[in-house]
Amino acid sequence: MPSQALRKPSVRLPLRPKLVSVEVPRRQKTIPSPLRVLFFDHTGAQSGAEIAMLNLVRHLDRAKVTPVVVFGAGGPVAEQMRAFAETHVLPLPIAVATAKKDSLGIATLFRFRATLGGIAYIWRLARFIREKEVDLVHTNSLKADLIGGFAARISRRRLIWHVRDRIDNDYLPSPVVRTFRWLSRWVPHFVIANSTATLESLDSPGQQGGSVPSEPNRGGRSIVVHDGTLWPFPADRTVESNGLFRIGLIGRISPWKGQHIFLRAAELVHQRFPQARFFIVGGAMFGEAEYEREVRSLTESLGISNVVTFTGFRSDVQNIIADMDLIVHASTTGEPFGQVIIEGMAAGKPIIATDGGGVPEIVEHGKTGILVPMGDAQIMAEAISKVLADPALAADMGARGRERVHDYFTIERKARKVEAVYQRMLSRPQRPS
Numbered sequence: 001m002p003s004q005a006l007r008k009p010s011v012r013l014p015l016r017p018k019l020v021s022v023e024v025p026r027r028q029k030t031i032p033s034p035l036r037v038l039f040f041d042h043t044g045a046q047s048g049a050e051i052a053m054l055n056l057v058r059h060l061d062r063a064k065v066t067p068v069v070v071f072g073a074g075g076p077v078a079e080q081m082r083a084f085a086e087t088h089v090l091p092l093p094i095a096v097a098t099a100k101k102d103s104l105g106i107a108t109l110f111r112f113r114a115t116l117g118g119i120a121y122i123w124r125l126a127r128f129i130r131e132k133e134v135d136l137v138h139t140n141s142l143k144a145d146l147i148g149g150f151a152a153r154i155s156r157r158r159l160i161w162h163v164r165d166r167i168d169n170d171y172l173p174s175p176v177v178r179t180f181r182w183l184s185r186w187v188p189h190f191v192i193a194n195s196t197a198t199l200e201s202l203d204s205p206g207q208q209g210g211s212v213p214s215e216p217n218r219g220g221r222s223i224v225v226h227d228g229t230l231w232p233f234p235a236d237r238t239v240e241s242n243g244l245f246r247i248g249l250i251g252r253i254s255p256w257k258g259q260h261i262f263l264r265a266a267e268l269v270h271q272r273f274p275q276a277r278f279f280i281v282g283g284a285m286f287g288e289a290e291y292e293r294e295v296r297s298l299t300e301s302l303g304i305s306n307v308v309t310f311t312g313f314r315s316d317v318q319n320i321i322a323d324m325d326l327i328v329h330a331s332t333t334g335e336p337f338g339q340v341i342i343e344g345m346a347a348g349k350p351i352i353a354t355d356g357g358g359v360p361e362i363v364e365h366g367k368t369g370i371l372v373p374m375g376d377a378q379i380m381a382e383a384i385s386k387v388l389a390d391p392a393l394a395a396d397m398g399a400r401g402r403e404r405v406h407d408y409f410t411i412e413r414k415a416r417k418v419e420a421v422y423q424r425m426l427s428r429p430q431r432p433s
Contacts, residue, residue, distance in 0.1 A: 031426045034066045038134040038157075039085075040125070040148035042092060042141055044071040044078025046315070047252075047285070048339055049164045051077060052194070052227045053140045058084045059415040065422065068132050070125070072096075072144070076315075090125060093118055096147070125151035135426060138162060142180065149187045158425050161188040166336045166357055168201040190425050191222040192418065194337040195358025199224050225418060226361070227337055228411035233346035233402075234318050245388050248279040248324040250317060250340045253292045258330030258354070260295055261377050265330075267302045268381035273388050276307065281320050283313040321347045326387055326394070329353035332375045338362055342409040345369075345401030350394045352383045362409070368401035 039057060041050055054077050057067045067085040071078045072092035081087045096118055129137060129151060137152035138160045139145045145161045152159040165171065167180050184191060184202050193199035199222055247269070249262045259280055266278040284292040299305040314320055317340070321327065327344035329335070334357025341362050344351055351369030353359050363369040370383040387394050 032135055034064050035422055036066050036134040038129055038132060038137045039067055039069045040137060040139050040144050042072040042143040044073060044075030046076045049141050054081055055411050056415060056418060059411045061419060064419050068134060093121060122147060122151050126154040129155040129157055159188045160190045160192060162192045163198055164194045164336055166198050166201040166334055170333050190421060192225050192421060194227050195361050196224050197334060197358040198336045223421060225414055226409055227339055228409050228414040229342050229346050231406060231410040243275055245273060245276040246324045247276060247326045247328060248281055249328045249330055250281040252282045253284045254288050255291050256331060256333045258332045260298055261375060262328055262330040263298050263302060264377035265380040265384060267304050269384050270304055270307055272385055278308045279311060281311045281314055324349055327351050335359050342405050346405040348398035348402045350387050350397035352380060368397055368404055
């Protein structure tokens, strides 16, 4: 038996440590609440795009978004905006402010960069964006997309282009189309279009189509968000007609808005319905006074001046719509959207509209109205006469139209979709400038 001294000492080895898996949480991007969003429009004039922006800003959830609005020129919309948001007017140089979108081709697109005033304005706006500590910039017109877009990039802020014009050769000159399509791929981080027709006209990669998209395009950089109207429509009422049919075309007086087509259709309708009365609501803008004179002369040559009323510009469009029995849309070029159409539907009025652009996304042919070919006064007259001859059809179309607006075209619905775009944009990495 070995002695105790020769016995090997007992060595106790430590247990092998367990490998513990520790999950390290990813660093989440902190999204400010509420977001500070700077809206930029080149003008505060009373026009469709500016009114649409006014309605959007008014209905954004202030718990989620704090809007700061900048106009390149004052006007009625700028004054109205002050009641809903912090509003500033940073006057554009005259050469930039008076340039038409039709002249924004490749040769003239950057003309303002050749002048000290134009360059200075972009830098001034960029400095304003930084001073206001906004989280993203939301531009609202073609001119604003370019000027505000460069300012947003200089200030290193996320940028949304809200495109409200169809970028196509039947709507804009070819140089403008090519240049704007190219820029849309590189300048904005995200594009909101007011209709599928508008978005498709951009020919943009990663675009999302569909007549009523439900959420932002998670795989791309663009989405359709239709404009909306108030609900319930404030002027929802029935007006005594005294045996007359009131038929209205509402919008600025311009050749492509088709007032001349409407009047030629009115001549034909009046032959069958002598009690029909026709209203052209709106005035000429942007140097189109000569066309307005031609249209007024046309009523004389057609012999219908006694049944046609030119109201001029009216700010109470809701009351005008409520007084009508039928709303007509007569554009000879595809309309990007059609705000008056959804307002007419919201008031329960049947719609006769030309079949182009974003209009078929609004009007369900045979259900909420009748779609007719662009530029065809004969077929327009037949459609108007069909509705006037069938009060039950008119009432059914009006009721279906109200229901469709309630389901798809309210301002509140639009605001929630835009808020979702903001959240989506700020939750993902920014592309380099």
